[in-house]
Amino acid sequence: MIGAIRSELRKVFSTRLWWGMGLGMALVAALIAMGFAALLGNANMDNGDNGGQGNPFAKLTVGTAQLIYNAGIVQQMSLLFPLALGVMLITGEYRHKTISATFLSTPNRWVVMISKMIAVAITGALYAVVHAAASIAGAVPIIKFVKHQPTLLGEPKVWESLGIGILVFAIWMLIGFGVGMLIRNQIAAVLIAVGFAFIIQTALSIIFTVKHWYSAMKWIPGQLTSNMLITSDPTAGQSVDPAAQAQYFDHWWQAGLVLVLYAAVLAISGAFLTTRRDVT
Structure with missing residues (x-):
């Protein structure tokens, strides 16, 4: 087993695909984190409340710091990279x-x-x-030198959130890997995986919000991911619609278990079919 894992890791890191996508992801992460950091202290983002009471970016709290440093993941843009790479690692074979x-x-x-699953999780x-390094590098200069606020990188909850990101990336790469095993055509698999993550999830979130189906929103993979990362409430002490809290699980690990279940179903189903299919 150890030799097989070493062989699979060598397949990943002996090509330019992994670091090429990694560089693209780092650039996206830095830019999104910079954009979120630039929102700090913006009194116009008050969601219609007087004095900016509904604005989580009024000042840097622990929850807001988690949101900024994980902005690329929360916005689901960064997740497209491990998802697509997970697909391509198996469909490329x-x-x-x-x-x-x-x-x-x-x-x-x-x-x-x-x-292969272990190698994929390690890559994730x-x-x-x-x-995390790219997000911090992009956000910290703006927070510290432009907004003149503390970075809160000394807070354990901030680092806990960044640590949970390791689990998040591993899960999303396994989700892509599972899709790739189920749909062996590389182009089709990538389009379906990215289309679901970027388009269908967004559409479902809009529909559920309009219909006020908040309890259904918490089962969307992207929402589960945000639930895992924001371990402190960025709107703490502010007026929040109690009904909207139904879109979150009480603890991050509960959301994580559901996301792991999604990845496990896809990966195990794909692995089962792969062990039964003929290859040429």
Whole structure:
């Protein structure tokens, strides 16, 4: 098993795909974090409340810091990178016909599948570290030198949120990997995965908000991700619609378990079909 995992990691890191997408993700993360940091102290973002009482960016709280440093993930733009890479890591094997050699070198297909999942999760964790570093690098100069507010990087809750991001990236990359195993055509798999993450989730969020189906919103993968990362309420002490709280689980790990379940269903289903399919 160790040799199989090492082999799968070598497949990932011996190509330019992983660091090319990683650089793109880092740039996106830094820009989005800079944009969110620039909102600090903006009195015009008061959601219609007098004095900016509904504005979580009025000053930097722990919850707002978590939101800024994880802005790319909360906005789901950064998640497209591990999702797409997870898809391409398995569909690329079918596209380039290397899956046959993989199964010949390791005849037990379940060993291959488990090794690939572990390698994918490790790659996702690495992406999370890069994302956190890029977000901090983009946001801190604006927070400290432009907005003249404390960065709150000494707060344990902020680092807890960044640590949870490692789990988030690993899960989303496994979700992409599961989609890639179910849909072996690379272009179709990428379009479907990204289309769901970027378009369908947004559409569902809008529909559920308009219909006030807040309890249904918390089951959307993107909402679950935000629920995991924002471990402190960025609107603490402000007026918040109690009904809107139904879109969140009480604890981040509860949202994490649901997201893990989504990834497990996709990955295990895809692995099961892969062990039964013929390859050429």
